[in-house]
Amino acid sequence: MKRSWGPLIVTLLVLVFFYAPLVVLVVNSFNESRFGGTWEGFTWKWYEKLWSADEVWAALVVTLKVAVSATLAATVLGTLAAWVLRSYATRLQGAHHGLVMLPLVVPDLLMGMALLALFVSVGMETGIVTIWIAHVTFCISYVTMVVLGRLRDFDTSLIDAARDLGASPWRVARKVVLPILMPGIIAGALLAFTLSIDDFVITFFVSGPGTTTLPLRIASMMKTSRNLPIINALSSLLLCITFIAVTLSYRLNRPASNS
Amino acid sequence: MEDFLVIDAIRKRFGNHPALDGVSLQIREGEVFSLLGPSGCGKTTLLRLIAGFDSPDSGQILLQGRNVAGLPPEKRPVNTVFQNYALFPHLSIRENIAFGPKMAGWARSQISSEVARMLALVKMEDQADKLPSQISGGQKQRVAIARALVNKPRVLLLDEPLAALDLKLRQHLLVELAALHREVGTTFVYVTHDQAEAMSLSHRIAVMNAGRVEQVDVPESLYRAPRTPFVASFIGDTNLLAGSITGTSSNGCKVTVPGLGVLEIRPETPITVGDQVTLSLRPEDLSLTDGKDSDPSLVGVVDEVIYFGAFTRYWVTSSNQRLLVQTHGKAAWARGDAVRVAVDPGTLHIVEMKSSVQ
Ligand SMILES: Nc1ncnc2c1ncn2[C@@H]1O[C@H](COP(=O)(O)OP(=O)(O)OP(=O)(O)O)[C@@H](O)[C@H]1O
Ligand SMILES: [Mg+2]
Numbered sequence: 118m119k120r121s122w123g124p125l126i127v128t129l130l131v132l133v134f135f136y137a138p139l140v141v142l143v144v145n146s147f148n149e150s151r152f153g154g155t156w157e158g159f160t161w162k163w164y165e166k167l168w169s170a171d172e173v174w175a176a177l178v179v180t181l182k183v184a185v186s187a188t189l190a191a192t193v194l195g196t197l198a199a200w201v202l203r204s205y206a207t208r209l210q211g212a213h214h215g216l217v218m219l220p221l222v223v224p225d226l227l228m229g230m231a232l233l234a235l236f237v238s239v240g241m242e243t244g245i246v247t248i249w250i251a252h253v254t255f256c257i258s259y260v261t262m263v264v265l266g267r268l269r270d271f272d273t274s275l276i277d278a279a280r281d282l283g284a285s286p287w288r289v290a291r292k293v294v295l296p297i298l299m300p301g302i303i304a305g306a307l308l309a310f311t312l313s314i315d316d317f318v319i320t321f322f323v324s325g326p327g328t329t330t331l332p333l334r335i336a337s338m339m340k341t342s343r344n345l346p347i348i349n350a351l352s353s354l355l356l357c358i359t360f361i362a363v364t365l366s367y368r369l370n371r372p373a374s375n376s
Numbered sequence: 377m378e379d380f381l382v383i384d385a386i387r388k389r390f391g392n393h394p395a396l397d398g399v400s401l402q403i404r405e406g407e408v409f410s411l412l413g414p415s416g417c418g419k420t421t422l423l424r425l426i427a428g429f430d431s432p433d434s435g436q437i438l439l440q441g442r443n444v445a446g447l448p449p450e451k452r453p454v455n456t457v458f459q460n461y462a463l464f465p466h467l468s469i470r471e472n473i474a475f476g477p478k479m480a481g482w483a484r485s486q487i488s489s490e491v492a493r494m495l496a497l498v499k500m501e502d503q504a505d506k507l508p509s510q511i512s513g514g515q516k517q518r519v520a521i522a523r524a525l526v527n528k529p530r531v532l533l534l535d536e537p538l539a540a541l542d543l544k545l546r547q548h549l550l551v552e553l554a555a556l557h558r559e560v561g562t563t564f565v566y567v568t569h570d571q572a573e574a575m576s577l578s579h580r581i582a583v584m585n586a587g588r589v590e591q592v593d594v595p596e597s598l599y600r601a602p603r604t605p606f607v608a609s610f611i612g613d614t615n616l617l618a619g620s621i622t623g624t625s626s627n628g629c630k631v632t633v634p635g636l637g638v639l640e641i642r643p644e645t646p647i648t649v650g651d652q653v654t655l656s657l658r659p660e661d662l663s664l665t666d667g668k669d670s671d672p673s674l675v676g677v678v679d680e681v682i683y684f685g686a687f688t689r690y691w692v693t694s695s696n697q698r699l700l701v702q703t704h705g706k707a708a709w710a711r712g713d714a715v716r717v718a719v720d721p722g723t724l725h726i727v728e729m730k731s732s733v734q
Contacts, residue, residue, distance in 0.1 A: 277429050278462035280449040282527065283479035292475075296466045 139356065146349035163350040170347060176334035179245060183330065184313040187252035192306040194253070195260025196298070202261070203268045220258040228255060229322030236323060243325035251323045252313045259312060260305035267301025300369040307366035311359050331355075379441065380405040380563060381426070381531055386435035388421055395421040396432070397587035403531075408557055408564040410574040413584030414610070419567040420459075422584075423533050426565065428452045439530060450479070455524035457534040461516045463508035469519050470495070470504040476527040494522040497556070514545045521556070531563045538573065550577060571611050575599070583607045599658075605727045608656035615657040615699050616727070621649050631655070631724075635694040636717060637674050641724045654728035659702035661723035664690065667714040678713045692717055 146164070149157035167173060198217050202210065220228060232251045233243070241247055275297070279289040295302075317332040324333060335348050381403040388396040395418045403409045411419045424430045426437060428449035437444050444452055455476070463472050473494050477487045495501045498518035503511055511519070517537055524532055537553075538546045554577055557564055568574050574581050575595040582592045583606070591598060591607045602608035605616050619633040628642035631653060647653075667675035676694025688707045692699045692715060699717055709715055 272460070272462065274458050274460060274462040275464060277427075277449070278456070278458060278464070279475070280429075281427055281454075281456045282476035282523070283450045284475075285450055288479065293464060297464075 142349055143353045143356070145346060146353045148346065148349075151343075151346060163346040167347040167350045173331070173334060173338075173347070173351060176329045176331045179248075179328055180314055180331040183245065183248050183252055184310050187249050187256055187313050188306050188310045190249075190253045191256030191260050191309045192302060195257040195305060195309075196264050196302050198257065198261045199264035199268055200294075202265060203271075217261050218258055220255045221262065225316075225318035229319040232319065233322040243323055243328075245325075245328045247323045247325070248320055248328065248330065251319050252316065255316075255319065256309035256313055259308050260302075263305035263308060264298060264301045267298055267304075271297060304366040304369045307362045307369075311362050311366075315355070315359070379438070381440075381565070382438040383422070383426070384436050384438065386422070386425060386432045386437070388418075388425065388430070388432050394587050396425075398435070399584075399587070399589055400435075401582055401589065401592065403563065403565065404580075406561050406563055407579040408554075408566055408577055410566045410568060410578040410581045411584055412568055412571060412574040412581050412610075415569055417584045418587045419569070419584060420535055423456070423535050423565065423567055426531070427454055427456050427533055453530040455527050455529040455532055457517075457520045457524050457532065457537045459535045459537070459539060461508075461520040463516055463519060463523070465508055468505050468507055469500060469511065472508065472519060473523045473526050475523065480527065490526055494526045497525075497559070498522045513541050514549060517541065517549060518552075521553075525560060525562065529562065531565060533565050533567075535567045536569070537566075539568070539570075546573070553577060575611070583610060585610075600723075601725055602656055602727055605654055605656070608725070608727045613659055613700060615659065615662070617655045617657060617697065617699075619653050619655055621647055621651045621653065623649060635674065635676065635697055635699075636719060637671070639719055639724060640721050641726065643726055645726075645729070647726075647729065648731070652730040653726045656725045656727045657699075657719060658723065659689065659700040660687075661720045662699065662701040663703060663718045663720075664692070664701055664709055664715040665718050667716040670716045674716055675714050676717060678709050678711055678715055681707050681709065681711055683707050690715075 144156075147159050147161070149160045149162070202214055202217065229251075232247070232254070236243060236247050271294075275293055276289055279293045280286070284292060315332055316330075317336065320330050320333060324330065329337075331351075335351065338348055339345070379402055381401075383399055383401040383403075386396050386399045387394065399418070399422060401409075411422060413419055421430070425432050428444065428447060428451075431445065439453070464475065467475065470491055473491045474487050477490060482490070492501075495504050498521060500515060500518055500522065503515060508516060508519070517540075520537070521532075521534075538549055541549065550573060557577075566574070566577060575598075578595060580592060580594055581598055583590045583598065585606050590604045591602065593601075598607060598611050602611060602614075608614045609616060617633050617636070619631040619639075621629050622632045622638065623630040625640055628640055629647060629649070630638050631641050632638050633655065641655075664678075673695060676692040676699070678690050679693050679698075680689075680691040682689045683706060687702050687704055690701045690703070690707075690709060692701055694717070701717060
């Protein structure tokens with residue numbers, strides 16, 4: 118058989134296309150040069166500057182607060198939504214499914230403007246609460262999607278079996294349904310967490326003057342800061358965290374295959 | 377005790393379709409009682425009503441004289457072995473069996489000793505710490521039985537517990553199941569669509585058809601004395617023949633069957649001359665004789681012969697009907713032979729009767 122170089126070349130091109138920007142970013146976070154055009158030597162300088170950049174850390178705290186609390190709320194609500202979508206067969210179920218999944222396809226721009234319009238019209242002051250509400254709103258859909266996937270393999274006769282063996286409905290949920298769905302729930306939660314952490318567009322609309330999340334802060338630093346490379350350092354750190362979260366999520370959501 | 381578990385005039389419909397259409401049964405303490413019937417006849421539906429997963433539209437279920445209508449499944453002293461086993465995939469075999477006792481709040485030491493006893497009973501001690509996904513179908517079935525039995529239910533409900541297994545394993549587990557029942561003595565309600573399974577395991581069988589019970593009897597009587605055409609043809613092979621009562625004799629009456637001539641029968645119910653009846657004739661109760669010198673109207677032609685080893689089956693065509701005849705040993709007749717079908721008179725059974733007087 119003739120050996121073909123085609124697949125190898127295509128693979129390399131894809132890798133370059135997807136990952137070259139990330140490599141440049143990470144390399145530049147260790148680059149002496151302020152503008153990153155040329156390599157001027159290795160340094161931890163930007164990481165040190167990042168360490169003392171209080172406004173970045175303040176933004177990170179807001180981001181984490183929002184991400185953790187929005188993830189918790191969205192995970193509970195999204196899991197319940199998935200359960201209800203799966204358990205009850207009514208004629209409206211198709212519509213319900215569509216409504217829950219809609220935020221996955223609505224452009225962020227639209228979501229952001231719509232949410233802002235809503236908050237303004239009910240007289241809510243924009244701030245961390247409105248950011249939280251917005252994040253819960255779009256995270257629910259992702260959690261529901263992931264948990265529904267897991268529920269497709271869920272054998273409902275397990276519920277009958279558990280009740281038959283003396284478990285009350287509440288204990289059925291705790292001892293049988295939740296443990297079996299847990300990998301899917303955690304995967305959904307991790308997905309929600311990463312989406313919340315780096316959301317820019319929607320957050321841009323619903324954040325208030327006093328509260329800034331990390332993505333917003335970075336965007337504003339791009340325009341004004343003289344210490345642009347600390348963004349590289351920060352982004353590299355975020356990249357690490359996101360990578361870990363996604364890897365965990367992927368591992369957990371693999372169907373349990375024990376041979 | 378005839379009234380251990382009483383099913384009284386149960387009806388259940390799904391939409392417009394009656395899944396159970398007035399089912400009444402009396403199940404005795406300690407017996408293996410089978411619900412036998414074709415797919416879709418309502419066996420699972422009835423089992424789910426007894427377990428408490430569904431409630432009947434009308435009628436009631438009494439366990440030891442007590443109406444169980446208000447009890448949710450977790451409060452009924454009844455446990456189920458599900459058709460797909462429904463073992464908890466996230467729990468080990470041991471934890472699966474311990475699930476019921478834990479829910480019931482038994483003491484820890486009692487749980488572990490009872491679970492160990494069950495593991496021994498179903499010969500799964502070696503596999504106790506595996507997950508359900510790591511054991512075979514036959515082993516899962518045993519675990520499912522142990523998980524139900526450990527709770528010491530008054531009634532064990534089994535929904536086609538062997539249906540998913542291959543023939544060899546099925547026969548093996550059937551023997552084990554019978555031994556298990558002798559050991560624990562629990563009342564079994566056993567659902568199956570396999571008549572051989574029901575016949576070999578049960579003390580009594582209810583044959584169901586389209587949401588109704590056709591006949592409840594011991595296996596022997598179901599086979600020898602089926603009371604409806606459905607039961608006769610569902611339990612084993614049979615020939616269903618139409619005949620008419622044409623006269624009386626010293627200890628019964630005469631029935632004329634086209635192709636077989638005039639036969640004598642001792643009916644169990646009152647019957648009058650002129651009544652139309654359907655008879656069930658088991659193939660092994662028929663025999664073949666040379667048809668050369670007989671009345672031509674009673675002679676048939678062998679049109680198929682199949683040799684099975686221990687017995688031989690013939691299909692004989694005579695005057696518009698086809699009869700299945702089974703004889704011991706190797707084939708004595710060949711295709712095309714003219715034969716006369718003879719009937720052992722004591723084995724005739726009327727399964728349906730249409731009176732001529734209205
Ligand atoms: N939840 C349900 N909704 C609608 N129809 C149902 C439901 N459960 C059962 N049926 C109908 O009721 C009838 C009896 O079903 P059931 O499951 O009791 O049959 P079965 O005797 O157990 O058959 P099988 O041997 O195939 O398991 C069937 O016609 C079935 O379609
Ligand atoms: Mg069934």
